[in-house]
Amino acid sequence: MKYMLLIYVPEASEPPAGTEPRDMNEAWISYDKAVADAGIRVAGDALHGPATATTVRGSGNGSPDTTDGPFAETREVLGGYYVLDLPDLDSALEWAGRCPATAVGGAVEVRPVVEFR
């Protein structure tokens, strides 16, 4: 069963007090390695910030509208994602809980991936 972990982080993500940005990088590197070692990784990427986002929306009269910025303006922004192959929701929630984003006030939305047969 595949789950997508949508990783949201506070827009100006500050590392927790007492930690260097380098510690945060290391946390991500070791999380990424753990995912790879567990043999569960289907896909996963970090995204550039919302300032680089462009949204294309159907206008209802032919050509879609293109606007600068993310789909929704929120305090927390989509910073990256993983798609993991796991046996059940509990294991997906466990991997989400270990994600370094949760240590900086971020949140991980877990969504099961539809499997067409």
Added chain:
Amino acid sequence: MEAVFREERGRLLASLVRRFGDLDLAEEVASDAIEAALVHWPADGVPDKPGAWLLTTARRRAVDRLRRDRAYAERVAILQAEADRTDPGAPDEPDDGIPDERLRLFFTCCHPALPGESQVALTLRCLAGLTTPEVARAFLVEPATMAQRIVRAKRKIRDARVPFRVPGPDELPDRLPGVLRVVYLVFTEGYAASEGPDLLRVDLALEAIRLARILHRLLPREQEVTGLLALMLLVHARRHARTGPDGDLILLDDQDRGRWDRGLIEEGRELVVRALTGGPVGPYGVQAAIAALHDEAADVATTDWPQIVALYDLLARIAPSPLVALNRAVAVAMRDGPAAGLVLLDALADEPRLRTHHLYPAARADLLRRLGRTAEAGQAYRRALELVGNDPERRFLTARLDSLLHP
């Protein structure tokens, strides 16, 4: 006869979900098997092993059902394989040859990924064996609304694959409180609303006690499970003395303690001892100990208030909340006099959760009344009346206000 099946249904359902990994299929064939039993048993007699009979019948129906629907069968086969892969653990102790798998079902129904109200509804339906209309009536919700709530929760269990497993020892401290909260919620709902106008209303307090007994049988060494069962028994023991003939509320001070249920109190007291020994004490154990002290006292005057204050101190440390602070202030008033209690209550005036809770002005009103500060007491009673939700408590507060104005 239907009542006999209520508990049997939960066990049957749990075994079937364990076997097939699919709650919908399990519910369907469990109902089929019980219907078959209702037809055959009165005619042919009850079989030697009723549980085994039901399980065999239900399994046969499930196999028939899966033969008819290939696509469904494929999906269920995957669920079965996954269930075995993630959880090869030994089943719980069998007493009639069929392992009791209900603990898994508890953790599925009370999974934190499901909305709170659905957790309660699913638990009552799958483990207490209530029908959807019964659950709806118990919570004063339209049956269609409740049915939809249950369908949505079951869909999430299926699509997100909420597992059917007992959390490991490392996860249990995180997950067990959620299950206990659901059972206690069922109890408090039944307790607060047991004098409702609807005579058909299911006795939720009894259902909660039944659920806690099942949990206690399955997890006899978990102190908080023991504590929760003890707490509910010790509170439920006072049910007959708690309301007058007209459904009016009677406070602890004025209850006829001869009408308390001695059997439940004895059972509860034995459980409290176990809930408080062997490891760190939890909030249900402490609340049960407080309830036990009330139940043991001959009257309010001889109640062991110093011990009750000490237990509230402990509760405030392990599970702090404004309501605990409120109850502690009331207990201090009983130990040291109303003035001492009032000081503590006034310090809670800015608590957001107490500002809209009728118990806060009601408790203040009582202490002000005992201090002879009649005008202020009247004001506090009026404030409590603005906030109170149910009729018996409203009538009680109105009567107190009246006797204050016309002594």
